[in-house]
Amino acid sequence: MKISNTRLSNLRRLMTERKLRGTDLAQLLGKSDAQVSAFAGKTPRKGIGDQIAREIEQVLDLPTGYLDVPVTVDEQGNAVVLGTTGRKLPVIGSVAAGVWCEAIDLFQPGDAEEWIEAPGPVGPHAFILRIDGFSMIPKFQEGDKVVIDPDLDAQPGHFVVAKRAHDKAVTFxxxxxxxxxxxxxxxxxxxxxxxxxxxxxxxxxxxxRWKITDL
Incomplete structure (x- = not known):
């Protein structure tokens, strides 16, 4: 898939998820409705270039490069990463995640049970959490792998990893x-x-940041 098609597909999915209209996006970007319609309307006349892609990611509070990563939607309606780019991240369970939260440091080869390439740009302390338990079904099943980035700010509505001080328990x-x-x-x-x-x-x-599903 061409990068322009990937960006348009991701943008349309995000606008549907967030119930955004073209006029809403235009207001966020500080552009006219006609300008936004040209690249995000029902029949766009041009592709989403690098500059506008980064502007969209910024106003929608997305990580840089998010629109460039090919995704599909699974049976539960979750966005699933298709392509993989970037460095390898350690896959860890909740116990190891507790240690990770205490001492933000880079895992070394052999410290994690598995390593998977990052699906896109991530911060230097990112890791992949293997979901334990069933508290987050139906969106997250036990065994699902989720990319966690400690360098991103968390806002209401985001999914987060949190650690309790007295017993070091970790929850998603x-x-x-x-x-x-x-x-x-x-x-x-x-x-x-x-x-x-x-x-x-x-x-x-x-x-x-992302859920990684084995297809």
Missing amino acids: KQLRKEGEEFYLYALNPDWPERIIRLTEEWHLCGRA
């Missing part, structure tokens, strides 16, 4: 906000402890 949840309080939220409606208030006892270790 969605970050939510109600009023001035932040919470860790389990997507599984049957999970016994579905909502955890984010107190000083909890430390956010990183934000999820």
